[in-house]
Amino acid sequence: MIHHVIPIEVLHLFPKLDARLVELLYSLSPEEWHRQTITRKWIVKDIAAHLLDGNLRTLSMLRDHYWANKPEHINTYKDLVIYLNEMNAEWVTACKRLSPHVIIEMLERTGRQYSEFLATLDPWDDSVFSVAWAGEEISKNWFHIAREYTEKWIHQQQIRDAVGKPGLMTKELFYPFINTFMxxxxxxxxxxxxxxxxxxxxxxxxxxxxxxxxxxxxxxxxxxxxxxxxxxxxxxxxxxxxxxxxxxxxxxxxxxxxxxxxxxxxxxxxxxxxxxxxx
The missing domain is CATH 3.30.1050.10 (SCP2 sterol-binding domain)
Structure with a gap:
């Protein structure tokens, strides 16, 4: 049970996080794009592709109200995890045919649209998606947005960890991440x-x-x-x-x-x- 009177403010951090991501990805060598990450199943390029999927999926479903392949048999948390893992794997496999440059360009463009859309949401309205790992069946938009911030933070950090480049371990960027995780x-x-x-x-x-x-x-x-x-x-x-x-x-x-x-x-x-x- 979380008792938050004041939402965790992260909207202003998305553009900063995206800017650091794009700068990082442009700096990578061909070898670094194929470094293994702490996730074990994904290399750096796979995680970059997954971040792109997050932008596109949010814009398609929440902004444009376009829902494709809605799951029919999601009855438990385990069912949901299996479904999401399958979708993630499908996207990453498809993106293997994309060049790093194409992925970066798409991240730049969709990142701006993604941040602009999140800013239109009323933080106290019910979110379309609940934060299941916190035990919630219904979550407010502010919590969904904070969870989205943790997704972007953790995946960029995984890339930085794999290529040995610092950048996100600051009070401004790390604290909202860990505060949400808690x-x-x-x-x-x-x-x-x-x-x-x-x-x-x-x-x-x-x-x-x-x-x-x-x-x-x-x-x-x-x-x-x-x-x-x-x-x-x-x-x-x-x-x-x-x-x-x-x-x-x-x-x-x-x-x-x-x-x-x-x-x-x-x-x-x-x-x-x-x-x-x-x-």
Missing amino acids: CGLPQTYKYVDVPTGTSVEVVVTGDIGGVWHINKTDEGWVLRHFTRLEPNALVEIDPETSWRLFSKGISPEEALEKVKIKGDEDLGKIALGMVSVMA
Whole structure:
């Protein structure tokens, strides 16, 4: 359960993120376009193509109200993930025939249209798509837009990681990303049977990080930035490890070597299983 009175503001960051992406892609050598990424299944070119798909799909479905190949049998979260993975794989395969230059040009053009469209949405209207990894069946547009920001951030970061080029690990760009990801914490603890009043604190260290709390109430787990409760478990994780872990780039077991847990270790370890992407 997320209690946000003020939406996570990211609209102004999309043009900045896209500009950095285009600059990055133009700088890549032919060899770098074919580097393997942390996703394991995709090379750099595949991720760039996937980012293009995100722009085109949003413009087609949400702006132009054109829905093709609507799924008929999506009854569970697993069904949805399978459907999305199949669509993603289909698009990436088709884009293998496109040159990097064509992909960049299309990203530039559609990125501007994509940002302009998102700006037309009322942040408090119900979104067409819910943020399923946060356990929501209905989400507000502001949350959908924030989730879209995390998609663009994480995939560009995966490219940068693969080619060894920095650029997104700043307070301005990273904090909104991780702040949105942390909305998945209550869902991660949803079925953890502990007494009301139990509290878990997650700290992403450094100047670009932050602090998040989830408290067990009679209604379930609630996400807050501030609480008077003393945490039963305190989890400290560095920014580099956090983005890899919560996007399934590394496993909780691999992350555990770099994470500090104070208090109830078993309770704290559960946070490492949070996945804030559709997977």
